[in-house]
Amino acid sequence: MSIITLTSDFGNLDYRVAAVKGKILSLNPEVNIIDITHDIQAYNLIQTSYIVRNAYKHFPKGTIHILSVDSFFHKSRKNILYKADGSYFLAADNGLLSLVFFDIKPEAIYEITLNNRFDDVVNFTSTDVFAPVAVHLANGGLPEVIGRKIKSSKQLLFPKPVYNESEKMIIGEVMYIDNFGNIISNISKDFYENIAKGFENFTIKFRNLSLSKIFSSHSEVVSDWERETEFHGQSAAIFNDSQLLELTIYKGSKKNGAKTLFGLNVGENIYIEFS
16 A cells, blocks of 8 residues: 655644645545644744654655645745655755755656646645645656656755864754754764764753763663652753754653753754863
């Protein structure tokens, strides 16, 4: 059975998610539709890229992913199809897919011409363009039938940390805050280790707070603290599943997690000072 996933900034209150699912099922009632999330902040491409990048790898090869974020139809903007890492990705040509695959070269990029050829009126991109294309691919259709190959699409630069050699400091920033209030930075484990190997000590600084240890996982935090009931609410820095530096509160939530207690917002700086 073919799989089509949906990611959007539509929310679950309005009709839009149901409309997309209804359109897909009207074209092929056998398709398996999986929601990744519909709670993306409106037009937030970095948030979308983080979630999709970490979710799609767990789906079977050949899965079709519809990314309906900042996707409302504009005559001056293309809609595109990426074939990348063994699967298909549909999105507006707004730079989103370049963020998802900032370190992976797509096998092919197509400008979707399905509606252009038949002079259809596009009222809602996700039902009028993405759904028919996704079902076409799910039915085994070739991407060349619904689009033409192009060499490149809109590119956006993924925020990267920098190392200030004179200050002996990594300067990163908050790029995502998850449902538990955990703060995810753009400082990767590889980047940190390449700098840290020349020093004995480091301090992570943010706002007026600091931490001096990085755990390799949430489970290591528990093991280090031994009796979890005594350490409810303790703060820690870890390298998460994406190998990115994360600030966390043990058993934190939206109400009492790192976001609330540290007061950090997306875009604010996190520093690692070495000595």
